[in-house]
Amino acid sequence: MSTCNDIRYLIDVQDKNITFLPGCVTLGVYKKQPCKFISGELTYDPTHCEKCGVKNENYTVIKNGKQESRITLPMTGTSLTFLKLKKQRFYCRECHSSFTARTSIVETNCHISNQSKAMIIIKSAEAYSVKSLSKDCSVSWHTAQRVIDKTARSINHHHHQKLPKNLSFDEFKYAKGMMAFEYIDAETGDILDILEKRTSCFIKSHFITNYSLEDRRNVQTVTIDMNAGYAKVIADIFPQAEIIIDRFHLVQLINRSMNQTRVKVMNRFKTSNNENMKKYRRLKRYWKLILKNEMKLSTTEYRYYSLFGQRLEKAIVEEMLDYDPELRANYELYQRLLQAISKKQFKALELVLKERSSSLISSQMRTSLKTLRKHLPYIKNSFRYPYNNGRIEGINNKIKVLCKVAYGYRNFYNYKQRIMIHFKFRAKETNSIISNQKKSRFQAA
Numbered sequence: 335m336s337t338c339n340d341i342r343y344l345i346d347v348q349d350k351n352i353t354f355l356p357g358c359v360t361l362g363v364y365k366k367q368p369c370k371f372i373s374g375e376l377t378y379d380p381t382h383c384e385k386c387g388v389k390n391e392n393y394t395v396i397k398n399g400k401q402e403s404r405i406t407l408p409m410t411g412t413s414l415t416f417l418k419l420k421k422q423r424f425y426c427r428e429c430h431s432s433f434t435a436r437t438s439i440v441e442t443n444c445h446i447s448n449q450s451k452a453m454i455i456i457k458s459a460e461a462y463s464v465k466s467l468s469k470d471c472s473v474s475w476h477t478a479q480r481v482i483d484k485t486a487r488s489i490n491h492h493h494h495q496k497l498p499k500n501l502s503f504d505e506f507k508y509a510k511g512m513m514a515f516e517y518i519d520a521e522t523g524d525i526l527d528i529l530e531k532r533t534s535c536f537i538k539s540h541f542i543t544n545y546s547l548e549d550r551r552n553v554q555t556v557t558i559d560m561n562a563g564y565a566k567v568i569a570d571i572f573p574q575a576e577i578i579i580d581r582f583h584l585v586q587l588i589n590r591s592m593n594q595t596r597v598k599v600m601n602r603f604k605t606s607n608n609e610n611m612k613k614y615r616r617l618k619r620y621w622k623l624i625l626k627n628e629m630k631l632s633t634t635e636y637r638y639y640s641l642f643g644q645r646l647e648k649a650i651v652e653e654m655l656d657y658d659p660e661l662r663a664n665y666e667l668y669q670r671l672l673q674a675i676s677k678k679q680f681k682a683l684e685l686v687l688k689e690r691s692s693s694l695i696s697s698q699m700r701t702s703l704k705t706l707r708k709h710l711p712y713i714k715n716s717f718r719y720p721y722n723n724g725r726i727e728g729i730n731n732k733i734k735v736l737c738k739v740a741y742g743y744r745n746f747y748n749y750k751q752r753i754m755i756h757f758k759f760r761a762k763e764t765n766s767i768i769s770n771q772k773k774s775r776f777q778a779a
């Protein structure tokens with residue numbers, strides 16, 4: 335009896351009606367591949383006839399031979415594993431029909447074990463291509479895809495639910511030149527749906543057909559990033575919603591234009607003059623210090639910098655700013671914007687944006703100022719509400735990994751299913767990744 339239990343534990347068979355005898359594992363070949371066969375027997379005393387429902391009393395239902403079927407199991411070790419299960423056949427004397435014993439390890443008329451199916455789902459939640467996961471689970475590509483389809487359908491029925499109060503919008507590239515649109519619950523981080531296209535028209539019709547006006551009126555905020563032109567659509571779909579621009583994108587915007595300004599100034603020093611070359615190299619090497627929040631520059635810790643010697647961070651930045659008045663002017667503006675955004679001081683930000691900028695301000699910085707001015711009302715909301723696109727960005731990164739590892743998806747529907755399964759089954763783990771990302775994102779600000 336102990337062999338029986340050992341095998342049961344080994345291949346995760348809980349059904350007590352299946353018995354294994356010593357020596358039940360044999361090596362063999364299937365489709366030219368070496369494999370293991372485990373022989374088992376399934377039998378029990380049925381309580382009633384499955385065909386007519388008559389109670390099994392006084393041998394109404396009798397055992398009538400056995401039927402062997404080959405059931406695919408997950409691999410054991412490195413080889414394919416099959417369960418050769420001898421299923422009991424029963425004969426009913428009342429209705430004169432036969433039926434086969436049932437077991438929880440496999441569905442009727444199916445030869446792929448539920449363990450294998452579970453394995454497919456577990457693997458499909460990870461970044462594997464369908465081809466490689468079907469190989470690992472010893473099933474065909476079509477079988478794997480079918481199991482994934484079935485699971486995805488069962489988890490993807492949120493349209494019957496209400497919209498959450500706080501939404502977050504984003505987009506991602508999924509094939510050459512193709513952009514998809516996704517929206518999530520900004521509070522819980524649950525993916526609500528993914529759309530194939532991100533055009534205003536497509537988004538609008540999606541929300542209008544799937545949700546009632548009453549439901550849409552309930553939406554209070556929608557967080558978006560600055561590049562996307564969703565503002566108008568949002569006003570159309572969600573009449574009560576406030577638009578929030580993700581704060582991280584504000585920082586990113588001014589960060590980028592400050593860096594471009596630095597490169598521009600730096601390249602001016604790229605001459606044959608030795609003194610200028612020294613400045614060029616310093617500006618090139620210590621770009622991070624210029625972008626760093628001024629308040630976070632160390633004024634107490636002396637460290638060794640190969641192009642400066644033993645110095646303070648603050649002193650290095652000051653010296654580099656002295657090289658060029660344009661660099662200094664832009665740096666000062668950049669720092670004022672950065673302080674206002676990171677401390678959520680809307681008045682201060684408004685003040686900087688209203689000022690007439692000096693002629694020393696670079697064209698890149700001017701463009702950023704213009705963008706900020708344009709989105710000012712939405713930026714104000716981002717200071718008032720605690721929501722940001724951190725979660726959705728984290729989700730996006732994961733989605734990209736899924737796409738890359740699976741060598742791209744030609745079929746958007748299949749891709750979407752993988753994404754939904756991934757976030758449904760790995761929600762916990764993903765949340766911790768996202769919170770880590772959030773931490774690192776805001777360290778910059």
Ligand SMILES: [Zn+2]
Nearest residue numbers: 383386426429
């Ligand atoms: Zn019967």
